[in-house]
Every structure is written in structure tokens, then in C-alpha cells.
Amino acid sequence: MxxxxxxxxxxxxxxxxxxxxxxxxxxxxxxxxxxxxxxxxxxxxxxxxxxxxxxxxxxxxxxxxxxxxxxxxxxxxxxxxxxxxxxxLGVVFQSRTLDTDLTLMQNLRYHAALHGIGAGEARRRCQDALETVALADRAGERVRSLSGGQARRVEIARSLLHRxxxxxxxxxxxxxxxxxxxxxxxxxxxxxxxxxxxxxxxxxxxxxxxxxxxxxxxxxxxxxxxxxxxxxxxxxxxxxxxxxxxxxxxxxxxxxxx
Amino acid sequence: MTTDTVMATRDAPGVADTISRPGLGAYFVCFRGIVWREVLRFLHQRERFLSALVRPLVWLFIFAAGFRQVLGVSIIPPYESYVLYEVFVTPGLVGMIQLFNAMQSSLSMVYDRETGAMRTLLVSPFPRTFLLSSKLIGGVAVSILQVYVFLGIAYFWEIEPPMLGYLTVLPALILSGLMLGSLALFMSSVIRQLENFAGVMNFVIFPMFFASSALYPLWRIRESSPLLYEICRLNPFTHAVELIRFALYGQIDWTSLAIVIGCTVLFLGAAVFAYNPSKGLIARRGGPGGSA
Incomplete structure (x- = not known):
């Protein structure tokens, strides 16, 4: 069919x-x-x-x-x-893949590095991506403080960093x-x-x-x-x-x- | 650098996508990011940092002090005079820090594989061998950090190698760290479940540590058991410890150096094979974190 x-x-x-x-x-x-x-x-x-x-x-x-x-x-x-x-390619996996010991920004910066995005550009893109998912004000908090839905939104933000x-x-x-x-x-x-x-x-x-x-x-x-x-x-x-x-x-x- | 331009279709006509192969700078950014994350994770996990320090210090302050009178150490290279037992075991305890750190990394990788976190690393566009090697080097950096903090504390316990030794030991620490880290990386691909890690303690860490020259000189072991002596000589960890011991006194044990390099190549090759998406062990059983 x-x-x-x-x-x-x-x-x-x-x-x-x-x-x-x-x-x-x-x-x-x-x-x-x-x-x-x-x-x-x-x-x-x-x-x-x-x-x-x-x-x-x-x-x-x-x-x-x-x-x-x-x-x-x-x-x-x-x-x-x-x-x-x-x-x-951006991916959001079924299981949670954020590092709960690190902050939102540190998680995103790590992902940016995995795609070879330099520090200055990475900082700007991370900020933009967190704004897209309405979590920019929590950039410095550790992931373990987030709810399941918020963590998911961070994962989406992360998947967008490398465009x-x-x-x-x-x-x-x-x-x-x-x-x-x-x-x-x-x-x-x-x-x-x-x-x-x-x-x-x-x-x-x-x-x-x-x-x-x-x-x-x-x-x-x-x-x-x-x-x-x-x-x-x-x-x-x-x-x-x-x-x-x-x-x-x-x-x-x-x-x-x- | 090759460039390939693909035009967007459907709802976003005219938007151009430029895909380029990453240059050397991008590789460096990626490498630095992976190493930095390993260090950050270690620093954030205070309990891990403390236990990594307390373990060798307990051995140094209690075990070694207790056995000082029981276990005599004759003059053997690289020592030029009789040394306290604490001085003799220090390179072994440095090796122990690196061994436990490597196995901790292995445990963490099995956990990451089970939860799927390993996937974020493996879907990076950089070659998998590069990613795994970077992760390995990150683990080694963490272990070296621990070693220097340990040596700093040990200095106040009369473990005083020549000042230059703190510098000359660095290449030996890198090599031994790479060897043990490669072994751990390979083991992380072999271990199916986190629960199996207890077996690693019993069958890998303890035999490697005790059947080595970390706690007693090899000539003493030969006196009591020639078979055990041969086992100790075949143990790569023995050579990691000897490499560290000699380097701490500004010398090179060439045999140990060759064996440590050889074992590193062997273990790293096995790990790269195991994580190969086409042929590796992970692919055959549907990991990492994979399920239908």
C-alpha cells in the first residue's frame, strides 16, 4: 500500500x-x-x-x-x-541522554563541541537554542533540577545547535x-x-x-x-x-x- | 576541504545547505570538548574525587606503614639506597589510581550505553576512532589530575622523589593511563550489563593489581613462587607500575616502555573494532542502548 x-x-x-x-x-x-x-x-x-x-x-x-x-x-x-x-542530522533519543551533573549550558556546549563548533559561536547558538525552547533563564542550572518535559526541551535545543x-x-x-x-x-x-x-x-x-x-x-x-x-x-x-x-x-x- | 551544496525543497525553497568536511580546527574543538566534559564530570562528582583519593591514601598511611617493618626492600633500581616501604609502594598506588579510574570510566561507559547517553557521542560526525580516542584521553587527563593530588599529599608523608621526577613521570603516566584506559574501553564493549561489573572487580582489577610489582618487588615474589613470578611478569600492569617507578626517578625502563606501548596499541585496536558500526561487538547484539 x-x-x-x-x-x-x-x-x-x-x-x-x-x-x-x-x-x-x-x-x-x-x-x-x-x-x-x-x-x-x-x-x-x-x-x-x-x-x-x-x-x-x-x-x-x-x-x-x-x-x-x-x-x-x-x-x-x-x-x-x-x-x-x-x-x-539532529537526534532526540528515546532515553534521556543529558548529563544530569552538568548545567544546561554545559550540556549544550559539549554537544556543540561534538560538532566542531568553536567557543564563541557555540555560546551564541546555545543561547538561541535555549530561547527557542523557552529555557534561556535556566541555562546555569544543573539538568537534574529540571522536570521530564523541560529536559526533553533541552534535548530538542541540543539537537538544533548544529543547524x-x-x-x-x-x-x-x-x-x-x-x-x-x-x-x-x-x-x-x-x-x-x-x-x-x-x-x-x-x-x-x-x-x-x-x-x-x-x-x-x-x-x-x-x-x-x-x-x-x-x-x-x-x-x-x-x-x-x-x-x-x-x-x-x-x-x-x-x-x-x- | 570539500564542499557540497544541497538546495532545500518543499516548504523552504531556495535555502541552501552547505555541508563541509570538518577542518583541523573543528577536530581540535571536538577533542577539547570531550576532554573538558570528562574533567567537568569528575570535578562535579565530589564523592568520586574523594574516594579516588582516599583509596590510595589508606593504603599509604595504614597498609604501607603497618608493613614497613615486615616487608624489607633491598636496593633495587631505580633506588640507589634502601627505601622505606611507603616509598616503594607509591608507584604501585599511582598505578592503582589509574587502574581504578580506568575501570570507573569503563563502568560509566557501560552505564551510558545502557541509558543511551553513549549515543550522543557516537552520532557526532567525526570518525568514531577519533571520538573514542578523545574520550580515552579525557579519562587519562582525569587520572593524572588525581595522581598529582595524591603525590602532593604523599610528599608530606616523606615520599620525596626528586623534584624533576614530578615532570619526568608525566609521559609515563600518560602512557600507562592510555594502556589501562584502552583496556577499559574494550571491556566496556564486552560487558553486557551493569550488573556484570562486579565480575570485572574480581577477575580484572584485583588480579591485575595483586599479581604485579605494585606491592612487592618481583624478586621477592620469585622467591616464594616462580609461577606467580612469571604471571606477574606477563601482567601489563606490572610494566605500567615499573614504567612509573623508573620515570619518577628520571629513568626509563625500556622493557616496560615497549610492553606498555604494545599493549596500548593492542587494547585500543580491540576497542575500536568492538565499537566499529559494521563489524563490532556492539553492532552484533544491538547496542549501544539499542533495542528493536
Missing amino acids: SDTSHTTATAPPALSVTGVSHSFGEKRVLDNVSLDVPRGSFTVLLGLNGAGKSTLFALITRLYDNVSGEIRILGHDVRRAPTLALQR PALLLLDEPTVGLDIGSRESVLSIVRGLVSARGLGVLWATHLIDEIVPTDDIVLLHKGRVLFTGSVPGMLAAAGADDMRQAFRVMTGTNVETEAA
Whole structure:
């Protein structure tokens, strides 16, 4: 099932995954996965826990290499040209990855250094990034003093420091209260329209999807659908996304109290 | 420096993305950032700083003082006269600081891998070997910081090597730190879970420390057990301690130097292989912090 709703562009998309398969030992966790994330799009990678989302993120970020297929960021092959590919990639991982013993600013400065951004420029960008997530006034505080939602916002700020063209977020709202969830979603959607970022947002929460989003439905390591929300509803003959998910995967999507 | 320009598409037409390979300056910035973070983390963790100091000081003030009369040390190079037992064990305790610091780094890396924090380092666009080496050097810098604080306190306990020794020991500390740090880096890739770290204490740290020349001269060990003597001679930690011991008195133990350099290359090579995204141990089992 496929719906090609995107306009074709001559320049490469922010992310292009083509025919990627991956196994851990005998267990095949990704099977011939293909998807595109164009610039200026908010693409939801929808799948239940264990669908292969985190493995796909690990391959895109080159934590380990894909066994087969090709992954390109802005046209650069992640395996063959990792330096160029990873330079414009921002990531927010599922687990918290801030150093709680350091301050917000120290965490961000460390990340800037990991991208080779010099001290003066780093200071300016860190300040800007913290302002974007409305935490500039807490720059000198240690991360351990932040709430879960605030820490998530710092991670988003951190992922923006090197001005990525592609932003990956792996279940970023898990464990957050409704206010924090809305805040994080609003910040990221704002970045898509303001900066033209390509965003790949992995989630199993249907209620995070809006009609203008692009959808990639991943189930048991296979892509069952790529396209728009209306396209998925039409393909499944469903009235809402929850029903469409059920029709396409044969399972009930997990719900989380909003 | 190569430059590749990609035009943005869709909602942001006409916005140009310039992607350049990082230059030498960017490498330096990255290296400095990683080392600085290691030092900052250490300074922020006061308990770690204190325990790293208290451990060798307890050995020096209590163990060594207690055994001063029991364990005689004859005149052996690099010492030119009889020395107090405290003086003899000091290089061993310096080695112990570096050994424990390396294993602490290993523990911290396993923890970072389990929580996913290791990923922030590994998704940097710089080559992975460079990133891991920088982290390694950061750990060594922290251990050297601890060593000099320890030697400063020990000075007031009549451990008074020649003043120049404080300078000449620095290259030896860097080398021994690199060797032990490389071993720890490799071990961090092998250890699957944090809970397994107790095994590291029992099977790596204690045997390495006790089956070495840190606490007793090798000739004394040979007198009591030729087999143990051979084990001690094969132990890389023995050579790290001897390298430090000689360097503290402005001399070079060439055999130890060669073995320490060789072991560093071997351990670092193994660690780089283990963290290789294509072939390494991490990739085979779905780490770091990876899950389906």
C-alpha cells in the first residue's frame, strides 16, 4: 500500500531509506524498509513497541551499519560518507541522554563541541537554542533540577545547535504529562514551518498525528504504508486513524491517556 | 576541504545547505570538548574525587606503614639506597589510581550505553576512532589530575622523589593511563550489563593489581613462587607500575616502555573494532542502548 502525495523535487530529500533490512542473529528486525522524509515535512513513523523503530533510528544515526539497503541524509550515504551525512542530522533519543551533573549550558556546549563548533559561536547558538525552547533563564542550572518535559526541551535545543536539516525524534513524549507533550510537539512543528526541517517523529500514539502529517506505518519490521493521513484513511477504508491502524496491522494500537 | 551544496525543497525553497568536511580546527574543538566534559564530570562528582583519593591514601598511611617493618626492600633500581616501604609502594598506588579510574570510566561507559547517553557521542560526525580516542584521553587527563593530588599529599608523608621526577613521570603516566584506559574501553564493549561489573572487580582489577610489582618487588615474589613470578611478569600492569617507578626517578625502563606501548596499541585496536558500526561487538547484539 502506498500513496505518493509528495511533490517530486530534483534535490535529494532530507532522508531517504531504500530497501533496508537488518537482523540481530537469526532475528530479522527490519525487512526491506523504504521511506523518504522531504525537507519541510513532519513525518510520523507510526508503530507499536517492537515494530523496529529504534533499530531503524540506530541505523540512520549509524550506531551500527545496515546489513543491506541504503540510507541517505541530504543525498549522502550514511555508511560510505558518515561525516557528511551525520553533520546535518539532529537526534532526540528515546532515553534521556543529558548529563544530569552538568548545567544546561554545559550540556549544550559539549554537544556543540561534538560538532566542531568553536567557543564563541557555540555560546551564541546555545543561547538561541535555549530561547527557542523557552529555557534561556535556566541555562546555569544543573539538568537534574529540571522536570521530564523541560529536559526533553533541552534535548530538542541540543539537537538544533548544529543547524540540522533532518531531525529524528524517537518517542520523545513518552512519560510526559499532557502539557509537556503539547509543548514538545508544538516546538517541533514550529521548527518544521519556520526552518524547513525534515522531521521523522517515531511514536505509537495515534493522538499525536494531525491531518497534514505524512505517515510511515511500520509493523513487525515491515513498512505497511507510506503517504498522507487522508491517503491512509482511504487505503484502509477507515473513518479515523485508530481504525485505519487496526485494519492495516490487525492489532489495536496502544492508547495512552491524554 | 570539500564542499557540497544541497538546495532545500518543499516548504523552504531556495535555502541552501552547505555541508563541509570538518577542518583541523573543528577536530581540535571536538577533542577539547570531550576532554573538558570528562574533567567537568569528575570535578562535579565530589564523592568520586574523594574516594579516588582516599583509596590510595589508606593504603599509604595504614597498609604501607603497618608493613614497613615486615616487608624489607633491598636496593633495587631505580633506588640507589634502601627505601622505606611507603616509598616503594607509591608507584604501585599511582598505578592503582589509574587502574581504578580506568575501570570507573569503563563502568560509566557501560552505564551510558545502557541509558543511551553513549549515543550522543557516537552520532557526532567525526570518525568514531577519533571520538573514542578523545574520550580515552579525557579519562587519562582525569587520572593524572588525581595522581598529582595524591603525590602532593604523599610528599608530606616523606615520599620525596626528586623534584624533576614530578615532570619526568608525566609521559609515563600518560602512557600507562592510555594502556589501562584502552583496556577499559574494550571491556566496556564486552560487558553486557551493569550488573556484570562486579565480575570485572574480581577477575580484572584485583588480579591485575595483586599479581604485579605494585606491592612487592618481583624478586621477592620469585622467591616464594616462580609461577606467580612469571604471571606477574606477563601482567601489563606490572610494566605500567615499573614504567612509573623508573620515570619518577628520571629513568626509563625500556622493557616496560615497549610492553606498555604494545599493549596500548593492542587494547585500543580491540576497542575500536568492538565499537566499529559494521563489524563490532556492539553492532552484533544491538547496542549501544539499542533495542528493536
